Amino acid sequence: MSAKTAYDKARAEGRAALVGYLPAGFPDYQGAVDAARAMVDSGCDVIEIGLPYSDPMMDGPIIQDAVHRALVGGIRLADVFRTVEAVAATGVPTLVMTYYNPVDRYGVEAFARDLRSAGGCGLITPDLSPEEGGEWIAAADAHDLDKVFLVALSSTDERIEKITTACRGFVYAASLMGVTGARTALDTGAPRLVERTRQMIAKRELDLPVGLGLGVSDGAQAAEIAGFADGVIVGSAFVRRLLEAPDRKAGLAAVGALAAELAAGVRRQV
Amino acid sequence: MTIDGARGSALPESSLPDASGHFGVFGGRFAPEALMAALDELDREFAAARQDPAFMGELNDLLKNYAGRPSLLTEARRFAEHAGGARILLKREDLNHTGSHKINNVLGQALLTRRMGKRRMIAETGAGQHGVATATAAALLGLECTVFMGEVDTERQALNVARMRMLGAEVVPVKTGSRTLKDACNEAFRDWVATVDDTHYCVGSTMGPHPFPMMVRELQRIIGVEARRQVLDLVGRLPDAVVACVGGGSNSIGAFHAFIDDKDVRLCGFEAAGDGVETGRHAATITGGRVGVIHGMRTYLLQDEDGQTVESHSISAGLDYPGVGPEHSWLHETGRGEYRPITDAEAMEAFALLCRTEGVIPAIESAHALAGALKVGRELGPDGVIVVCLSGRGDKDMETAAEYFGLMPQGEGQ
Numbered sequence: 123m124s125a126k127t128a129y130d131k132a133r134a135e136g137r138a139a140l141v142g143y144l145p146a147g148f149p150d151y152q153g154a155v156d157a158a159r160a161m162v163d164s165g166c167d168v169i170e171i172g173l174p175y176s177d178p179m180m181d182g183p184i185i186q187d188a189v190h191r192a193l194v195g196g197i198r199l200a201d202v203f204r205t206v207e208a209v210a211a212t213g214v215p216t217l218v219m220t221y222y223n224p225v226d227r228y229g230v231e232a233f234a235r236d237l238r239s240a241g242g243c244g245l246i247t248p249d250l251s252p253e254e255g256g257e258w259i260a261a262a263d264a265h266d267l268d269k270v271f272l273v274a275l276s277s278t279d280e281r282i283e284k285i286t287t288a289c290r291g292f293v294y295a296a297s298l299m300g301v302t303g304a305r306t307a308l309d310t311g312a313p314r315l316v317e318r319t320r321q322m323i324a325k326r327e328l329d330l331p332v333g334l335g336l337g338v339s340d341g342a343q344a345a346e347i348a349g350f351a352d353g354v355i356v357g358s359a360f361v362r363r364l365l366e367a368p369d370r371k372a373g374l375a376a377v378g379a380l381a382a383e384l385a386a387g388v389r390r391q392v
Numbered sequence: 393m394t395i396d397g398a399r400g401s402a403l404p405e406s407s408l409p410d411a412s413g414h415f416g417v418f419g420g421r422f423a424p425e426a427l428m429a430a431l432d433e434l435d436r437e438f439a440a441a442r443q444d445p446a447f448m449g450e451l452n453d454l455l456k457n458y459a460g461r462p463s464l465l466t467e468a469r470r471f472a473e474h475a476g477g478a479r480i481l482l483k484r485e486d487l488n489h490t491g492s493h494k495i496n497n498v499l500g501q502a503l504l505t506r507r508m509g510k511r512r513m514i515a516e517t518g519a520g521q522h523g524v525a526t527a528t529a530a531a532l533l534g535l536e537c538t539v540f541m542g543e544v545d546t547e548r549q550a551l552n553v554a555r556m557r558m559l560g561a562e563v564v565p566v567k568t569g570s571r572t573l574k575d576a577c578n579e580a581f582r583d584w585v586a587t588v589d590d591t592h593y594c595v596g597s598t599m600g601p602h603p604f605p606m607m608v609r610e611l612q613r614i615i616g617v618e619a620r621r622q623v624l625d626l627v628g629r630l631p632d633a634v635v636a637c638v639g640g641g642s643n644s645i646g647a648f649h650a651f652i653d654d655k656d657v658r659l660c661g662f663e664a665a666g667d668g669v670e671t672g673r674h675a676a677t678i679t680g681g682r683v684g685v686i687h688g689m690r691t692y693l694l695q696d697e698d699g700q701t702v703e704s705h706s707i708s709a710g711l712d713y714p715g716v717g718p719e720h721s722w723l724h725e726t727g728r729g730e731y732r733p734i735t736d737a738e739a740m741e742a743f744a745l746l747c748r749t750e751g752v753i754p755a756i757e758s759a760h761a762l763a764g765a766l767k768v769g770r771e772l773g774p775d776g777v778i779v780v781c782l783s784g785r786g787d788k789d790m791e792t793a794a795e796y797f798g799l800m801p802q803g804e805g806q
C-alpha cells in the first residue's frame with residue numbers, strides 16, 4: 123500500500139486528492155479513531171496520524187494544544203500504532219506524521235516493522251531531511267513504506283531535486299513559511315513551488331504526486347490548490363473543529379462537515 | 393583553527409565538526425526544510441566573515457572596548473583552602489559587559505545579522521543572561537529584538553526581564569510545556585520559520601542544527617584561548633584541569649576548546665543534578681540521559697522510553713535544559729571530557745563559599761563549576777592547578793539565593 127494509489131485514483135477521476143491530519147490520542151484514543159473514520163467517510167483519500175510529541179517545534183498553537191492534551195491523557199506509542207491499525211482498516215492509505223526522536227528512540231528498523239504490520243503505509247518526517255535520514259530510508263525500503271519528505275518555498279532547486287529523489291508516496295510541499303495552522307490566504311509562492319517540484323520530478327523521471335499543505339482551512343482554498351497541486355493537505359482546521367466543539371458528537375459532525383466541504387473543493391478546482 | 397584536510401584521520405579532535413556539522417555521530421542538522429536555506433546561508437556567511445579582516449576587526453574591537461576583554465584570571469587563594477590546596481584560577485567572564493560569557497557569542501552573531509542584511513534578532517533565554525546580551529547587542533547595532541523566555545523563568549529571573557525591556561527588547565513569556573528553556577527554544581524556532589527572511593535566530597549556546605554548535609563554539613573559544621595564555625604567564629605551565637558548568641554547554645566548550653589538543657589537561661564539565669540524579673529531578677543530561685534528537689541536533693537528552701522529552705530540574709535556570717551541545721556528547725564518548733553531576737545543594741554551598749572567601753558573587757550556574765572545582769582540587773592535591781570558568785555574576789540570582797539561605801527577614805521577603 124502506498125499513498126500514491128489514492129493520488130492516482132483521484133487523478134483518474136480528474137481531481138486532486140484530499141489528505142487529512144489528526145493527532146492520535148486527541149481528544150482520546152477512541153475519539154481520534156472515530157474522527158479519522160468520519161474524515162474517511164466524508165471524503166478524505168489519505169489520512170495522516172500525528173504522533174504526539176513533547177516538543178512540537180514546527181506546530182502552531184492549535185496542534186500544540188491537541189498533542190499536549192493527548193500526552194496528558196496518557197497516549198503511548200503503542201496506542202499510535204493501534205490508531206493506525208484502526209484507521210487503515212477503512213482501506214484508506216494511512217501515514218504517520220512524526221518528529222524524528224520518537225522513531226529514533228523506538229529503533230528505526232523496529233518502528234518501520236511495527237508500522238507496516240499495523241497497516242500503515244509510511245512516514246511524513248518534518249524534521250528529518252534525506253541527508254540525516256539514511257537509516258529511515260533503508261528501513262522504509264526494506265519494509266515497503268512511503269517516505270514523505272518536505273520541500274519549502276525557500277528550498278533551492280538542488281535541494282528539491284535531492285528531496286524528491288528520496289521520496290516515495292508523494293512530496294509534501296509546505297505552502298508557506300511558518301508553523302502549522304490555518305491561514306486565511308494562501309501564500310502566492312505556492313504554485314511556483316509545486317511547479318519547481320514537478321520540474322525536478324520530471325528531470326529525474328520519477329512518478330510522484332505533489333501534495334500541498336500548511337494553512338488550508340476551507341473548501342474555497344482546497345479548490346484553489348486543487349487547480350495546481352495533486353493533493354490538498356489539511357490538518358489544523360480539522361483539529362480546530364474538535365477543539366471548539368461543545369461535545370464529542372458535535373466534534374465528529376464538524377469534522378465530517380469540513381471533510382465534505384474540502385472534498386467538494388478538490389472536485390471543483392478554481 | 394586547526395582544520396587541515398591533509399592530515400586525514402590524524403586530525404586533532406579540535407578540528408571537528410565535519411562539513412555537515414557532525415561530531416562523530418552527534419550534531420548534524422535535524423531541522424525543518426524551511427530553515428535549510430537560512431542555515432546554509434549562515435554557514436557560508438560565517439565562514440566568509442572569519443576571513444574578512446573588516447568583520448574580525450570590528451568584532452575584536454567590540455570585544456575589547458565594549459565587552460571589556462580580555463577578562464581577568466583571578467587567583468582564588470582563600471577559596472582554594474577548601475579545595476585540597478590546589479591553586480584555583482577564576483576566568484572572570486562575570487566581569488564582561490552584561491555580566492556573563494554570553495556577550496562573546498552575541499556580538500559575533502549580531503554583526504553577522506547585520507552582514508546578512510537582516511533587521512531583527514530573536515533569542516531564547518533561560519536565566520536571562522543570553523537574552524540580556526542579545527538585547528544589548530541589538531540596541532548597540534540598531535536591530536529589533538524579541539526574546540523568548542519560559543514563564544517559570546520570567547518569574548525566577550524577573551530582574552533580567554526588566555533589563556531586557558529597558559534595552560528595548562520585546563520579551564515573550566512562553567506558556568507551553570514545562571515553561572522553561574526548552575519551550576523557549578521551541579517558540580524561537582517557530583518564530584524563525586515564519587520570519588527567516590529578515591530575522592536571525594541568535595542561538596545562545598553550542599546547540600541546535602549545524603552550524604550553530606560550531607559557530608557558537610568559535611565565538612566562545614576566546615575564553616580558553618585567553619585563559620591558556622594567562623595561566624602560562626602566571627604559573628609557567630598548563631593547568632591540570634579546566635572546570636566549567638554545562639547546560640547547553642557554551643561557556644564550557646569555550647573554556648575547553650583551546651585545551652582539547654593538550655592531552656594532559658583534564659576537561660571537567662559539571663552538570664546540574666538538581667535534587668540528585670537518582671531522584672529523577674535533575675538536568676544532568678550526559679550523566680542521566682541517552683542519545684536522541686532534540687532541537688535540530690543528535691545528542692544526549694533526557695527522554696522517556698517513547699522518546700518524549702523529560703522535564704529537567706535545576707535551581708539554576710541557565711542549566712535547566714534537557715539537552716546538551718553535541719560536541720560535549722562527543723567529548724564524553726571519546727573520554728576526552730569528564731562529565732559529572734553537581735546537586736543544587738552542592739552548588740549553593742559553593743556559591744556561599746565564594747561569596748565569603750573571595751568577595752565574588754557568582755551566578756548559580758557558575759557555582760556548579762565552583763563545586764566541581766572543590767572536588768577536582770581535592771583529587772589533585774596541593775600541586776594542582778585548576779582554571780575555573782566563572783561564567784557569570786550572581787546579581788540576577790539574589791532573590792533565589794536570599795530565599796534559599798533564608799536571608800529575607802519575616803515580612804520583607806514578599
